Amino acid sequence: MVRSKAERYWVGVDGGGTKCKVVIMNDRLEVLANYISGPANPYQDLSLAINSISLGIEEAAKLAGLHNRQDKFIVGMGLAGVNVPRVFQLVDNWQNPYKSCHLTTDLHIACLGAHESDEGAVIVAGTGSCGYATSKNDSLLIGAHGFPAGDKGSGAWLGLKAVESVLLADNGLYPPTMLTELLFEQLQVTSCIEIVDCIQKANQNYYAQFAIQVFCAANKGDVAALKIVDDGAKYLSDVGFKLLDFGAKRLAMIGGVSQAMKKWMNQELIMEESEPLNSPEFGAVLFARNHEMTS
Structure with missing residues (x-):
């Protein structure tokens, strides 16, 4: 050629x-x-x-x-x-x-x-989370602080909160949660002290693997899981509204947990959202x- x-x-x-x-x-x-x-x-x-x-x-x-x-x-x-x-x-x-x-x-x-286009906004909800918008040659970044200090509403954050809930429940400081059984099964362990051992050197990718279990438990009405997804979804919704207030003409959600999160987010915001x-x-x-x- x-x-x-x-x-x-x-x-x-x-x-x-x-x-x-x-x-x-x-x-x-x-x-x-x-x-x-x-x-x-x-x-x-x-x-x-x-x-x-x-x-x-x-x-x-x-x-x-x-x-x-x-x-x-x-x-x-x-x-x-x-x-x-x-x-x-x-x-x-x-x-x-x-x-x-x-x-x-x-x-x-x-x-x-x-x-x-250079005009638009994204809510990222994957292993991590953040918001970003461009409008009239200006930009706005929300979050992007990294795990565990930031990334609220992300897969890693969901997983971390799941582990916290299971350990608190084990100590009698939190109501029993089906997340305990789900994490036991996923990690092939039989006690919470074994979970503690598993997470000693865990990073955001490790915690993100538990996100699917949080959604599974939430869909079945588990109180602990519902509290987690509601908290994360409210945060992502707040991010979305702030991006729109910035002047973004079009809003999209991307990332591995974004589709699952939409169910729990503010539905007025979701009506404004467009597919990438x-x-x-x-x-x-x-x-x-x-x-x-x-x-």
Whole structure:
């Protein structure tokens, strides 16, 4: 195949604490390849993040038949953790092999992808949680403080509260809850002291695995589980209303627990919510294209 010297390819990278999603597109924004690699949160581990990004792009390039063509790649990267200026600078200083590379937060690309526009807002409710909006060249970030200090309404927060409820119930300081049996079964343990042992070095991903049990118990009317989801849903609803008050024209919810949370959130807010138009990695491509056109 004869390729033009002006040939270029757009690469979108969505990097988070559990995985890195990569898409390669041509000038017509047709998808040439997708790939998912490992964790890519530079705040948690800079070296691991760079390795995951590099591997993801390299493997996607192979799938697209573009191996050794990385000098033609214009990369947009939206990464968790780069909202911290120190971390942003560390990643921005990376001597990468690409034609050009444009860096922003994972929230920014999620918003761009969800609305295919610089005007809109997202409530993220996955392993972590936060809110982000752009309006009239201004932006608003709510939360993004990380687990366990923040991330209320997230999968990790739900799991943490489930464990707390089970341990309080075991001490007779909280009513009995079906979460006890559900966590025993999931962890294959028979006592609360074994749960304590399991969580000694637990991170947000570990706690997030219990979120499904919280929703299961809540749907069956368990008092402890209902208290947890009601508290988390109220927080996410408050975030949503604040984003709309900021002036966002369109609101979307994304993340692994977002669909389950909608049932418990303020239904007036949910009536305002729209389905995401596209993925965060597509938003990363849009971010790169916008920067290339203005540079």
